[in-house]
Amino acid sequence: MGGSFRGRFPLAGRDLLSTRDLSREEILLILDTARSMERLARSRGVAGVLSRKVVAVLFLEPSTRTRLSFEAAAQRLGARVVTVAEASSSSAAKGETLVDTARMLAGYADCIVMRQGETGGARRAADAVDVPVVNAGDGAGEHPTQALLDLYTIRRELGGLDGLSVAMVGDLKYGRTVHSLAYVLLPFRPSFVFCSPGELRFPPELVSDLQSRGAPVAETDSLALALKADVVYMTRLQRERFADPAAGERLKGAYVLTRALVEAHHPEALILHPLPRVDEIAVDVDDLPTAAYFRQAQNGMYVRMAILKLILGR
Numbered sequence: 349m350g351g352s353f354r355g356r357f358p359l360a361g362r363d364l365l366s367t368r369d370l371s372r373e374e375i376l377l378i379l380d381t382a383r384s385m386e387r388l389a390r391s392r393g394v395a396g397v398l399s400r401k402v403v404a405v406l407f408l409e410p411s412t413r414t415r416l417s418f419e420a421a422a423q424r425l426g427a428r429v430v431t432v433a434e435a436s437s438s439s440a441a442k443g444e445t446l447v448d449t450a451r452m453l454a455g456y457a458d459c460i461v462m463r464q465g466e467t468g469g470a471r472r473a474a475d476a477v478d479v480p481v482v483n484a485g486d487g488a489g490e491h492p493t494q495a496l497l498d499l500y501t502i503r504r505e506l507g508g509l510d511g512l513s514v515a516m517v518g519d520l521k522y523g524r525t526v527h528s529l530a531y532v533l534l535p536f537r538p539s540f541v542f543c544s545p546g547e548l549r550f551p552p553e554l555v556s557d558l559q560s561r562g563a564p565v566a567e568t569d570s571l572a573l574a575l576k577a578d579v580v581y582m583t584r585l586q587r588e589r590f591a592d593p594a595a596g597e598r599l600k601g602a603y604v605l606t607r608a609l610v611e612a613h614h615p616e617a618l619i620l621h622p623l624p625r626v627d628e629i630a631v632d633v634d635d636l637p638t639a640a641y642f643r644q645a646q647n648g649m650y651v652r653m654a655i656l657k658l659i660l661g662r
């Protein structure tokens with residue numbers, strides 16, 4: 349990674365690999381910058397602040413939102429973008445290691461945004477190159493930019509971040525977004541309800557770590573209990589990461605949020621989902637004013653504009 353220099357530009361030249369690396373002040377700086385990026389995108393549409401920069405986008409796992417919102421974010425700020433959109437079209441298919449690929453890209457671009465299947469892979473790549481690396485999903489590890497856009501959405505929808513109860517529902521073992529979201533919330537003194545089937549529990553070592561940092565954590569398999577929280581964050585089964593493919597069939601439909609359930613238990617709960625949804629939110633929920641997942645996806649571009657501007661700007 350590049351050297352970090354603090355002061356007025358605390359994120360300039362830095363990697364973004366894990367939400368654990370961010371302070372409350374840095375998180376708030378990203379959210380405030382994202383708000384001004386939203387205004388910019390809605391008024392002028394584009395700006396030239398990154399017009400001298402080239403961003404490399406390396407996606408070796410499937411993506412729609414994350415890749416396109418990063419590319420749109422870079423282009424709205426005037427940067428040029430070079431992209432690998434699938435593993436089969438890159439030299440990864442010929443057996444090139446991630447570190448070698450990253451070294452190449454570091455010679456072409458000012459920043460690398462990467463998604464790949466190995467937990468910890470983004471950090472390994474970042475250690476090998478001297479341009480900033482942004483982790484856009486490393487296997488079942490983390491997805492820090494998603495967590496930041498989740499947080500931005502919570503703040504926009506609820507008006508604040510402090511002291512919220514946040515329920516995370518579904519595949520909490522392999523879902524990387526929930527791992528990053530728990531840590532990005534920590535400085536705001538949340539309480540957590542982790543709702544999953546027993547075999548897809550939030551990793552126990554992370555639960556202990558969150559508790560040791562002062563966050564109350566309740567674990568349950570009851571969706572009705574989870575629905576009492578201020579924020580209900582639904583996730584899909586990460587079937588592609590299951591060791592036992594039959595588990596996917598067995599656990600299918602374990603949690604399905606319906607309009608009737610929301611209305612019966614907590615009509616005010618803010619409902620989020622990183623998308624793609626499979627079957628865990630019924631379409632009759634979509635029209636509820638508290639169903640924020642499509643607004644959440646749109647916020648992704650503003651937050652990624654902010655991240656690129658803060659990392660690549662002066």
Ligand code: NCD
Nearest residue numbers: 413414485525584622623624
């Ligand atoms: C998430 C991911 O890739 O981890 N998607 C996303 O980036 N919005 C969630 C998922 O795939 O379930």
